[in-house]
Amino acid sequence: MSISLIKPGIKVLLVDDEAFVAKAMTRILENEKDIQLFHCQDERMAIHMVNKILPTVILQDLVMPHIEGLKLVTLYRINKNAKEIPLIVLSANEDPVVKASAFALGANDYMVKLPDKLEVIARIRYHSKAYIRMLQRNEAYKRMRLETEKREREASEKRAQKLRAEMYNREMKIQKKFIDSFAASIATAIDEKSPYTGGHVKRVVDLTINIAESINNTNDGFFKKIFLSEEEIEELKLAAWMHDVGKITIPDHIIDKSSRLETIFDRIEAIKIRFQLIAKNYQINYLEKYIEALKKNLDINSLENHNVDIDKLKIEFEKQIKELNEEFQFIKMANDPGNFISDENIDKINKIAKKTFIIDGLEETYLTKDEIKNLSISSGSLNNEERKIIENHAHMTLKILKNLPFPENLSNVARYAGAHHEKLDGSGYPHGLSSDEIVLQQRIIAIADIFEALTARDRPYKIPMKISKAISIMESMKNNGFIDRDIFDLFCNNKIYLQYAKKELSPEQIDC
Ligand SMILES: [Fe+2]
Ligand SMILES: [Fe+2]
Numbered sequence: 001m002s003i004s005l006i007k008p009g010i011k012v013l014l015v016d017d018e019a020f021v022a023k024a025m026t027r028i029l030e031n032e033k034d035i036q037l038f039h040c041q042d043e044r045m046a047i048h049m050v051n052k053i054l055p056t057v058i059l060q061d062l063v064m065p066h067i068e069g070l071k072l073v074t075l076y077r078i079n080k081n082a083k084e085i086p087l088i089v090l091s092a093n094e095d096p097v098v099k100a101s102a103f104a105l106g107a108n109d110y111m112v113k114l115p116d117k118l119e120v121i122a123r124i125r126y127h128s129k130a131y132i133r134m135l136q137r138n139e140a141y142k143r144m145r146l147e148t149e150k151r152e153r154e155a156s157e158k159r160a161q162k163l164r165a166e167m168y169n170r171e172m173k174i175q176k177k178f179i180d181s182f183a184a185s186i187a188t189a190i191d192e193k194s195p196y197t198g199g200h201v202k203r204v205v206d207l208t209i210n211i212a213e214s215i216n217n218t219n220d221g222f223f224k225k226i227f228l229s230e231e232e233i234e235e236l237k238l239a240a241w242m243h244d245v246g247k248i249t250i251p252d253h254i255i256d257k258s259s260r261l262e263t264i265f266d267r268i269e270a271i272k273i274r275f276q277l278i279a280k281n282y283q284i285n286y287l288e289k290y291i292e293a294l295k296k297n298l299d300i301n302s303l304e305n306h307n308v309d310i311d312k313l314k315i316e317f318e319k320q321i322k323e324l325n326e327e328f329q330f331i332k333m334a335n336d337p338g339n340f341i342s343d344e345n346i347d348k349i350n351k352i353a354k355k356t357f358i359i360d361g362l363e364e365t366y367l368t369k370d371e372i373k374n375l376s377i378s379s380g381s382l383n384n385e386e387r388k389i390i391e392n393h394a395h396m397t398l399k400i401l402k403n404l405p406f407p408e409n410l411s412n413v414a415r416y417a418g419a420h421h422e423k424l425d426g427s428g429y430p431h432g433l434s435s436d437e438i439v440l441q442q443r444i445i446a447i448a449d450i451f452e453a454l455t456a457r458d459r460p461y462k463i464p465m466k467i468s469k470a471i472s473i474m475e476s477m478k479n480n481g482f483i484d485r486d487i488f489d490l491f492c493n494n495k496i497y498l499q500y501a502k503k504e505l506s507p508e509q510i511d512c
Contacts, residue, residue: 029121043069050079050085062102193247335375394418397414451474
């Protein structure tokens with residue numbers, strides 16, 4: 001309970017055991033509408049009354065039956081609610097010593113009873129108003145202090161928030177720098193693993209970002225309302241850096257298989273030596289027959305006619321060597337992944353393979369089963385098992401990345417990176433996603449990856465492709481529903497490939 005400071009009224013508490021005093025005071029104040037009078041006849045209840053009514057002034061008698069008035073003055077001043085309330089001692093005692101004691105104990109005024117009506121009212125008003133003004137000042141000061149404290153608290157909270165935001169941004173920058181550098185290191189490791197595809201990942205990153213920025217800069221057509229935020233571009237960029245991370249699991253000789261017979265070395269060399277050995281066998285065989293024939297032709301004691309045709313032996317030997325050379329040249333042709341192997345070619349490979357020669361007394365075939373299998377690959381250098389291992393890299397990318405605790409703003413990196421070989425018609429890998437399941441970011445990386453792979457000029461087993469040919473291949477991929485039509489059209493119409501080509505391709509490749 002507290003005094004209303006908006007419309008404060010004057011409350012007088014009269015503490016006096018004499019009823020006539022109370023009556024007199026009631027009469028004195030009866031016409032004063034703004035003054036309320038409360039009377040406490042039993043001084044033992046005085047403090048209780050003070051706490052209950054919160055008077056604006058106390059009129060205190062000194063001579064009382066239970067507690068001496070001066071003692072009460074002391075008690076008011078130690079009471080929380082009463083210590084500031086103006087206290088007017090109302091006493092019949094005119095002794096200056098008593099008056100001085102009363103003031104010394106905390107009384108604010110002293111009146112000899114019964115005083116004049118006007119004086120009483122004036123003093124009551126004067127002390128009450130001074131007390132109310134003090135309360136109002138205190139309240140205003142308290143409110144001002146609270147508001148200042150609130151403002152200071154808010155300002156300090158704002159400073160703390162700003163500081164926290166700065167620290168967060170600083171940490172984010174450090175974290176981002178670390179993630180970017182780490183991703184670039186991993187990508188470099190993958191590219192270094194394959195000297196023939198070195199720089200592939202970095203080039204795919206460049207193309208991906210070029211496409212994304214072009215989408216953002218397009219103000220009409222399909223991409224009018226599509227915009228990738230700075231954070232989304234960062235996420236896409238990291239996904240592009242990571243898209244081939246699964247290649248780390250592919251054996252080196254498969255990643256770079258540049259001929260059909262290649263394992264950890266190109267086995268055409270082994271076949272060459274084998275055929276040289278076969279040629280030597282033919283030569284030895286021929287020479288043995290030649291010496292035998294010479295001996296027989298010179299043996300005059302023999303009764304039989306041994307006139308062996310030596311020239312025929314030579315013709316036969318030369319025919320064998322010629323045929324062997326032709327067979328080797330044919331195998332060499334079949335080993336080149338750029339040549340298509342027809343069913344007819346496969347029959348010929350099998351025919352050659354079945355032929356035998358003797359080494360260390362053992363009969364061996366011209367070609368092993370694995371050599372036949374690899375030479376019979378119709379196009380490219382990879383057999384089915386190797387193709388599956390290569391294709392598995394997309395699955396491995398997903399597997400490696402999905403367990404990493406990426407921050408919230410990079411949470412799609414694994415999903416975007418792992419889908420770069422998915423096709424919109426559902427025939428891609430690793431999951432055969434349908435077009436509904438392949439989002440914009442995945443479609444962008446897929447197009448960047450294909451264009452880079454087609455035009456790459458650092459693979460010794462293939463002639464760098466001209467842009468026009470790469471575009472025409474991708475055009476048919478678009479028409480077959482493999483890649484995104486709108487992104488590819490943007491790629492062509494905005495000549496995104498050109499700015500890339502000037503930086504990465506040889507002038508001979510730039511033909512459009
Ligand atoms: Fe890939
Ligand atoms: Fe790739």
